[in-house]
Amino acid sequence: MLSIFNILAGLVIVPLFLYIRNPYFFCDLSYAFRAMRCVIRMLRKQKLCPSILGCFLEKVEMHPHKPFIVFEDTSYSYSQADKQSNKIARVLSTHVQVKEGDAIALFMGNEPLYIWICLALAKLGCIASLLNSNIRSKSLLHCLSCCDAKVLIAAEDLRGAVEEVMPALRQQGVRVFILSDDRDSEGLEGLRDQIQQASDQPLSPQLRANTTLKGPALYIYTSGTTGLPKAALVTHERVMHAALMFSLSNVRADDVLYLYLPLYHTSGFLMGLCGAMETGITVILKRKFSTSQFWNDCRKHNVTVIQYIGEIMRYLCNTAQSSSDRDHKVRMAIGNGIRADTWSEFLQRFGDVRICECYGATEGNIGFINYIGKVGAIGKENFLQRMATPYALIKYDTEKEEPVRDSRGFCVEVPKGETGLLVGKICSRSPFKGYAKNKQQTERKKLQDVLVKGDVYFNSGDLLKIDHQGFVYFQDRIGDTYRWKGENVATTEVSDCLLAVDCVEEANVYGVKVPGHEGRIGMAALTLKEGVDFDSSATYQQVKSYLPGYARPQFIRIQDALMVTGTFKQMKCGLVEEGFNPGIITDPLYYLDNSKGYVPMTQDLFNSITEGRIRL
Numbered sequence: 001m002l003s004i005f006n007i008l009a010g011l012v013i014v015p016l017f018l019y020i021r022n023p024y025f026f027c028d029l030s031y032a033f034r035a036m037r038c039v040i041r042m043l044r045k046q047k048l049c050p051s052i053l054g055c056f057l058e059k060v061e062m063h064p065h066k067p068f069i070v071f072e073d074t075s076y077s078y079s080q081a082d083k084q085s086n087k088i089a090r091v092l093s094t095h096v097q098v099k100e101g102d103a104i105a106l107f108m109g110n111e112p113l114y115i116w117i118c119l120a121l122a123k124l125g126c127i128a129s130l131l132n133s134n135i136r137s138k139s140l141l142h143c144l145s146c147c148d149a150k151v152l153i154a155a156e157d158l159r160g161a162v163e164e165v166m167p168a169l170r171q172q173g174v175r176v177f178i179l180s181d182d183r184d185s186e187g188l189e190g191l192r193d194q195i196q197q198a199s200d201q202p203l204s205p206q207l208r209a210n211t212t213l214k215g216p217a218l219y220i221y222t223s224g225t226t227g228l229p230k231a232a233l234v235t236h237e238r239v240m241h242a243a244l245m246f247s248l249s250n251v252r253a254d255d256v257l258y259l260y261l262p263l264y265h266t267s268g269f270l271m272g273l274c275g276a277m278e279t280g281i282t283v284i285l286k287r288k289f290s291t292s293q294f295w296n297d298c299r300k301h302n303v304t305v306i307q308y309i310g311e312i313m314r315y316l317c318n319t320a321q322s323s324s325d326r327d328h329k330v331r332m333a334i335g336n337g338i339r340a341d342t343w344s345e346f347l348q349r350f351g352d353v354r355i356c357e358c359y360g361a362t363e364g365n366i367g368f369i370n371y372i373g374k375v376g377a378i379g380k381e382n383f384l385q386r387m388a389t390p391y392a393l394i395k396y397d398t399e400k401e402e403p404v405r406d407s408r409g410f411c412v413e414v415p416k417g418e419t420g421l422l423v424g425k426i427c428s429r430s431p432f433k434g435y436a437k438n439k440q441q442t443e444r445k446k447l448q449d450v451l452v453k454g455d456v457y458f459n460s461g462d463l464l465k466i467d468h469q470g471f472v473y474f475q476d477r478i479g480d481t482y483r484w485k486g487e488n489v490a491t492t493e494v495s496d497c498l499l500a501v502d503c504v505e506e507a508n509v510y511g512v513k514v515p516g517h518e519g520r521i522g523m524a525a526l527t528l529k530e531g532v533d534f535d536s537s538a539t540y541q542q543v544k545s546y547l548p549g550y551a552r553p554q555f556i557r558i559q560d561a562l563m564v565t566g567t568f569k570q571m572k573c574g575l576v577e578e579g580f581n582p583g584i585i586t587d588p589l590y591y592l593d594n595s596k597g598y599v600p601m602t603q604d605l606f607n608s609i610t611e612g613r614i615r616l
């Protein structure tokens with residue numbers, strides 16, 4: 001009797017106990033089960049074919065007539081995509097004579113042909129090098145030589161950019177193919193004719209017999225904030241892991257994805273496109289992002305899943321309200337970089353959309369998913385993940401720009417709730433492949449002797465915080481956090497504060513050097529809401545009430561538009577370089593006078609500051 005009672009009590013008490021200790025215990029557990037299921041499924045698939053192509057071909061067999069890509073009102077089924085890519089693979093193999101293991105550079109914007117070519121390259125066991133379609137001249141040549149591509153395939157609308165570097169390309173021995181009919185002009189060869197005439201029958205899998213999980217699948221270029229782009233080597237294993245993000249976030253086979261992110265980047269290609277192949281869903285492909293078309297497209301195509309990065313969600317919130325704001329079927333948004341205030345605003349305005357914030361870098365070996373949906377967090381720690389891919393948050397010295405080391409020379413883990421630099425242990429389960437032909441940059445991303453002698457970690461460059469419940473919060477990029485008067489200032493915190501001022505639409509915060517002063521002082525570039533002027537006194541009241549003295553922006557610069565990168569992240573380096581000199585900046589500039597508030601910046605003030613007559 002007693003023992004049965006004990007067991008029953010145990011059945012109630014143990015979960016209760018776990019729940020009280022960690023209210024997210026069951027969410028964690030259910031996520032862990034889902035993750036394990038995904039991993040097991042993936043391992044089984046990998047046995048059959050060690051690349052994402054295997055997932056795609058499986059879906060072709062399962063539902064050949066299901067729409068795969070919908071682009072500008074034309075729908076292409078899984079089977080059509082398969083056949084198109086067979087044609088291209090055949091032309092590449094016979095006419096262009098590419099071989100397994102060759103790197104082929106793709107220079108084009110979002111269109112179905114992009115996807116067919118990538119599938120064709122996978123069928124031939126080639127490495128696709130995904131060039132950013134916005135790069136030109138020197139950058140373009142640099143990116144090509146990074147991956148050693150001897151073949152470049154370019155879209156017709158990028159002909160001009162290619163012709164510009166044609167002599168240099170010829171010198172490097174690069175053959176250039178353009179996706180149009182004409183086969184004339186100066187070394188450019190057309191491909192469209194041949195593709196149209198080629199047979200759409202499958203190619204021998206023997207052609208890709210050497211494809212292995214650890215082998216290279218793609219080069220994706222990371223747009224560093226400084227210097228030329230770096231080509232991150234992406235293995236088939238990494239592609240498969242990234243593609244799993246959709247399944248892990250609970251994307252279902254009947255979902256419809258709205259894909260407008262550039263296919264040459266990780267979010268669009270690995271998470272979006274490869275995630276779609278892994279789950280077998282329909283993709284509404286767009287050339288590019290457009291706020292005005294966004295919701296109409298979603299309604300028209302019954303979109304259920306959207307992706308976002310950087311400032312996109314804010315752009316959507318900034319549009320004029322409309323009675324149809326909640327008239328859509330979008331149930332989930334997956335991405336990275338949404339701020340807490342935008343997150344709440346988005347939900348309030350567009351209804352019950354599950355926002356699944358993820359964190360990870362193209363070349364990184366560690367990622368997080370906020371599978372709980374807690375506003376503001378970029379992820380949730382999970383015991384399973386901690387075991388599978390070890391990582392740590394370590395103390396970072398913003399002044400010296402390096403991790404803090406203890407007397408024995410090891411890094412120091414920060415206590416829970418404090419900000420630290422995220423590092424991920426490099427091991428066979430979480431490898432770091434580095435950058436093509438750039439040993440120096442690859443080594444710079446590695447950190448040795450972190451917690452024990454001889455260990456090696458990947459330095460993410462991101463400052464994160466993990467709270468007592470295991471939620472992970474993004475704080476800053478290490479280059480972005482600056483130090484003033486001996487204090488660290490996180491730029492995200494300052495911009496959140498400025499965004500609360502009525503007139504402010506966007507805020508980009510950074511530190512600038514002042515002659516004769518240590519560290520960098522805060523400056524903010526703002527854009528204003530339509531039709532309003534800069535309200536200097538409201539801004540002053542806000543920063544005075546909410547920010548400590550050292551964190552208040554000393555200078556404010558009003559811009560018509562903030563510059564963003566190709567991944568919709570705010571750009572800082574140009575702004576940092578220009579500083580606060582009214583002689584070179586034509587935008588309106590303001591200076592924080594502690595007795596008067598924000599006053600217009602003058603050349604006199606500037607001279608007084610740089611000559612040390614005014615101490616900041």
Ligand SMILES: *[C@@H]1O[C@H](CO)[C@@H](O)[C@H](O)[C@H]1NC(C)=O
Pocket residue numbers: 099100101209210
């Ligand atoms: C594929 O692997 C075989 C056996 O390892 C090797 O002989 C062959 O050269 C490889 N082919 C390519 C294109 O790398």
Ligand SMILES: *[C@@H]1O[C@H](CO)[C@@H](O)[C@H](O)[C@H]1NC(C)=O
Pocket residue numbers: 300301302
């Ligand atoms: C969207 O859903 C509605 C209602 O379920 C259906 O009538 C319509 O045909 C669908 N549109 C598309 C493009 O699938």
